[in-house]
Amino acid sequence: MIKPILSKLVSASVLCAIAMSSQVAQADAIDDIKKSGVLKVAVKADYKPYGFRDPSGAIIGIEPELAKDVADRLGVKVEYVPVVSSNRMQFLEQGKVDLMIATMTDKPDRRKVVSIVDPNYYSSGTNILAPAKYGFKKWEDLKGKPVCGIQGAFYNKKTGKEYGAQIVAFKGTAEAYAALKGGNCVAFVYDDSAIVAKTKDPAWEGYEMPLKTIDDAPWGLAVKLGETKFHELMSDQIKSWHKSGRILELEKKWGVDNTPFALKMHEEYK
Amino acid sequence: MESFFDWFRILYDNTGINLPFLYDSYDRARMWNGFLMTIKLSVVALFFSVIIGIIGAWLQNSPLKWTRRIVNGYIQIFRNTPPLVQLYFFYFAIGALLPKVSNGYGGEVPILGGFAWAAISLSFFAGAFNVEIFRSGMEAVPKSMTEAAEALGFSRLQIYKDITLPLAFRVVLPALNNNLVNLVKTTTLAYAIAVPEMLYESNQIWSDNVNVTEMMIFLLLAYFFLVGVLVWGMNRWERSLKIPGFGT
Structure with missing residues (x-):
C-alpha cells in the first residue's frame, strides 16, 4: 500500500537530483570566479612552512603562494580560507572554496569525494x-x-x-x-x-x-567534482609549476631543502 | 589456541566484524599489555589513594594549626582541578624541572616517566576525595567513644588507629567504593600522556584498522568487567566487616 507512494517519492527525488546535478555541471567555476573577482582557496594555517600565519595573522607559506599564482593567471584576487585536515574536503564539497591546496595526501578514497588534479604537485x-x-x-x-x-x-x-x-x-x-x-x-x-x-x-x-x-606519498590539490574545465586549467598550472621550477624556487624561499619529488618532476617536465 | 584466534579472522572475512586484537598477534600483544597496564595503574593508584585518605584524615584532626592548613590546602588544590589538567601539569611542567638520568645510549631522560606521573597524579586526585570521605566516617563515630577511650588513657594515635578508624571504615565503605570505581575509570585519562593503557592501545588499533565501532564496544565491556570485579570485591568486604547493631 505504501509502496506506490514510496516509489513515486523515490523517482521524484531522483529526478530532482538529476536536475540539480545537470545545473551544477552547466555552471562553470572559472566564469563564476572571474565574475566575482575572487578566488577562494582552502589552505592550512598551522603547517609551517606550507601554510601558516605571520605575526600579523596573515596566512603565508608555499601553498598560499601557489594559490596566488592561480589567482594571477585568472586575473582575480585571492582569498585564503584556513582549513584543517578533518574539514578540508567538506569546504570544497560545500562550495565554500573553489580550490584546495592543503597538504592533502592523494588517496583513492579521497578521489571519490573531490576532484584531485594530476599530476601531483608535491610529496612527503x-x-x-x-x-x-x-x-x-x-x-x-x-x-x-x-x-x-x-x-x-x-x-x-x-x-x-x-x-x-x-x-x-x-x-x-x-x-x-x-x-x-x-x-x-x-x-x-x-x-x-x-x-x-x-x-x-x-x-x-x-x-x-x-x-x-x-x-x-604524493599530495594532491583538488577542485570540486565535475568542474572539468577548472580541473584542466589546474592540471596545466601544475605542469607549468614543475616546468619552470617554481616549486623548487618556493622550497628554497621558505627554507626547505629541495625534495627528491620536486626535483624529479622538474626533470620530467623541463 | 591459534585456531581459536583464527576463527575471528574468518568472522571478519565473513561478517565484517573486525577484532584484530584477537587474530593479529601484534595487536593482541598490544591489547593484552594495555589491559595489564590498566590493572597495574588502577591497583597502584587505589592503594596509594586509600593510604593518603587514611593519613590525611588523621592529620586533618591534628592539634597543629599548620598541619591542618596544609592538608586542607592539598584537598582544595587536587579536588578542585580537573584530573587531565593535573596530569599535563605533572608530566610537562613538573617533569621538566626535575633532574634527569642517563638513558644508556648517550641521552638523558626525566627521572619519572609517564606511568609514574599518572600513578602519582591519580593517587593524589583520588586521595583528596578519600580524605574527605574518611573524615565523614570519623564524624559519624559517636563522640562518647573517643571520650571513653581518652578516659582509659589511650593516646591520640591509638584512638585513631584502634577505635575511630575501624568504626569509621565500616561507615565510609559505600562512599569509598564510589570513589574507587571512579578512580579506575579515570585511569583512561593517562592516555593523554602516552601511558599505554587500554584506551591508548585501542586508539592505536582503531586508527590502524578503522574499526572504531568494534573497539568502542569492546572497551565498554572491558571496563564494565574490570569495575564489576572491583565492586564485587568491595561488596564482599563490606559484608564481612559488618558488625551487628552498628551503623545503618
Whole structure:
C-alpha cells in the first residue's frame, strides 16, 4: 500500500537530483570566479612552512603562494580560507572554496569525494626528528627506544612493528615536540616535510632528520567534482609549476631543502 | 589456541566484524599489555589513594594549626582541578624541572616517566576525595567513644588507629567504593600522556584498522568487567566487616 507512494517519492527525488546535478555541471567555476573577482582557496594555517600565519595573522607559506599564482593567471584576487585536515574536503564539497591546496595526501578514497588534479604537485613521507648526538643512521637504530608520535598516525604501527621502536603517542604535535625536548623520547616520527622546517628553526638547534624517508606519498590539490574545465586549467598550472621550477624556487624561499619529488618532476617536465 | 584466534579472522572475512586484537598477534600483544597496564595503574593508584585518605584524615584532626592548613590546602588544590589538567601539569611542567638520568645510549631522560606521573597524579586526585570521605566516617563515630577511650588513657594515635578508624571504615565503605570505581575509570585519562593503557592501545588499533565501532564496544565491556570485579570485591568486604547493631 505504501509502496506506490514510496516509489513515486523515490523517482521524484531522483529526478530532482538529476536536475540539480545537470545545473551544477552547466555552471562553470572559472566564469563564476572571474565574475566575482575572487578566488577562494582552502589552505592550512598551522603547517609551517606550507601554510601558516605571520605575526600579523596573515596566512603565508608555499601553498598560499601557489594559490596566488592561480589567482594571477585568472586575473582575480585571492582569498585564503584556513582549513584543517578533518574539514578540508567538506569546504570544497560545500562550495565554500573553489580550490584546495592543503597538504592533502592523494588517496583513492579521497578521489571519490573531490576532484584531485594530476599530476601531483608535491610529496612527503615519514621521517624522524632526533637530537644529532644520538647519531641515528637507519630505522633499525630505533629498536627498543621510546619514540614520540601522534595518536592515530598510520606510521606508528610500522615504526613499532617493523623497527621495534616503543611508540609514545600524544594527541597533538605541540605535546609531542614538548616530550621530545623534555627527553621523554629519543625521536619524533612525523611527516618529513614538517620536520625539515623544524631543523631550520633556531629553537631546534642540534636536532636533525637523519634517516631515509619512508612511505613517500604524493599530495594532491583538488577542485570540486565535475568542474572539468577548472580541473584542466589546474592540471596545466601544475605542469607549468614543475616546468619552470617554481616549486623548487618556493622550497628554497621558505627554507626547505629541495625534495627528491620536486626535483624529479622538474626533470620530467623541463 | 591459534585456531581459536583464527576463527575471528574468518568472522571478519565473513561478517565484517573486525577484532584484530584477537587474530593479529601484534595487536593482541598490544591489547593484552594495555589491559595489564590498566590493572597495574588502577591497583597502584587505589592503594596509594586509600593510604593518603587514611593519613590525611588523621592529620586533618591534628592539634597543629599548620598541619591542618596544609592538608586542607592539598584537598582544595587536587579536588578542585580537573584530573587531565593535573596530569599535563605533572608530566610537562613538573617533569621538566626535575633532574634527569642517563638513558644508556648517550641521552638523558626525566627521572619519572609517564606511568609514574599518572600513578602519582591519580593517587593524589583520588586521595583528596578519600580524605574527605574518611573524615565523614570519623564524624559519624559517636563522640562518647573517643571520650571513653581518652578516659582509659589511650593516646591520640591509638584512638585513631584502634577505635575511630575501624568504626569509621565500616561507615565510609559505600562512599569509598564510589570513589574507587571512579578512580579506575579515570585511569583512561593517562592516555593523554602516552601511558599505554587500554584506551591508548585501542586508539592505536582503531586508527590502524578503522574499526572504531568494534573497539568502542569492546572497551565498554572491558571496563564494565574490570569495575564489576572491583565492586564485587568491595561488596564482599563490606559484608564481612559488618558488625551487628552498628551503623545503618
